[in-house]
Amino acid sequence: MEIKLKLNGSNIVREIAPDLLLIDFLRDNKCFSVKRGCETSNCGLCTVLMDGTPILSCSLLAARADGHEIYTLEGLQEEASAFVGFLADQGTDQCGFCNPGFVMNTIALLRENPDPTDEEILQFLSGNLCRCSGYEGQLRGIRAFLDSREG
C-alpha cells in the first residue's frame, strides 16, 4: 500500500507492507535516533511526535501515519539543543540508549507546559525508562535548564 506523510518537514510517498510498524518505517528512512527497546509500549525509547503529539512508534502501524506529520529527533535538533547540554552537564546518561526517546518526550512536555513543576516533569516523563540511571540526573538537568531561563 502507498502512504504519504510529512517526515521531519519533507513530504514523502512510500510503498509499504500493511503490517509494517512505524518504528521500522522510520529506521528504514534513516531515522536511526528511533530506538527499539521493549516493543511492548513500556519503555518510551521509540517516542516520536505525530502531529505534535508524543506517541510510541513500536505500537503504531506505519499505515496509521498516512496523511500525518511525523517528527523524530533528526528533525528537532535545534529545539533539543536548548536543553540537552544541561542533561549532559549532570552526567545524566550512561549508555545513552534511552536518550533520544527521553529528549523527544521532554520536547513534548516543554511545548505543552513550558514551566513544569518537578512533579509534573516526573509525571510526564514516567513512560521513559532508563536502565542505567536513577532518573535524578534527568530531573536535575531539566530543572537546571528551566532555572537558567528564569535567570
Place this chain on the structure above:
Amino acid sequence: MQRTPVNVAIDLGALGLDTIEETSEEFSIGAMVTLRQLEQHEGLNSYSDNAIKTAVQDIIGVQFRNMATIGGSIWGRFGFSDILTVFLAMDTYVELYKGGVISLREFSGMKYDNDILVRIIVKKKPCKVIYDAMRIQRTDYPVITCALSCIDGSYRAVIGARPGKAVVVEDTGILSEGITEDSAEAFASYVASNVRTSTNMRGSAAYRKHLIKGLTARNIMRIGGQI
C-alpha cells in the same frame, strides 16, 4: 504487535468517534477517545472529582495514553483495568453497534463477541467519586484498584485487579445512618468479604483483601469529608 496473527482488522479511525460530547444530562465518549483525552477533559474531571484523571495517570506514560483508547480499554474488560473500575463507579452505559445501549455493569459480565463498541455514556446523576489504586511502582499494573462512589445517595465500591475483573459491591444499609469511623470500617469489611481475590506475582490473595479493607475505609472517610 506485528507478530500477532489478526484475522480481521477494522479501522474505526475515520468514524469521528474521537470526541467527548457533554450535555446537561450526560457525557458521550466516542470509542476512539484516547486515555490522554480523558485525563485532560475538564468537564469529565470536574464531574468525577478528578477520579478519571487519577485512574489513568499511572497507565504507563503520556505517549501510551495518547494512543490507547477508551473503546479498547472497556471492550477488553481486562482484570487489571483502572478504566473499567472507575467507569463502573459512575452511572455508565455502553452503546454497542448491534447490541444497543446497555449498562456497563451488564456489559462487563458479558462474553466476548463480534460487536463493536461505539461510545460510552456517563449519565450526570448527582455523584461523588473517589479513585485509588495500589501499585508496586508507578506505571506498573495495579495490585488492586478501588473506587468508591455515592450516586443519588447510594454508596458503591468497585474493586478490580483482584486480579480478576472489577466487581461492584453495593451498600446494603451499613452507611445509611451516616459515615463514621465505625460504619466505614464495617462497610470496608463487608466489601472485603464479598470480593474474591487470588494470588499472582504482584500480590497474594490475603494482601489484596487487606488492601481492599484499608483503601475502602479510607475512601469512605474521604467521600464523607472526614479526611
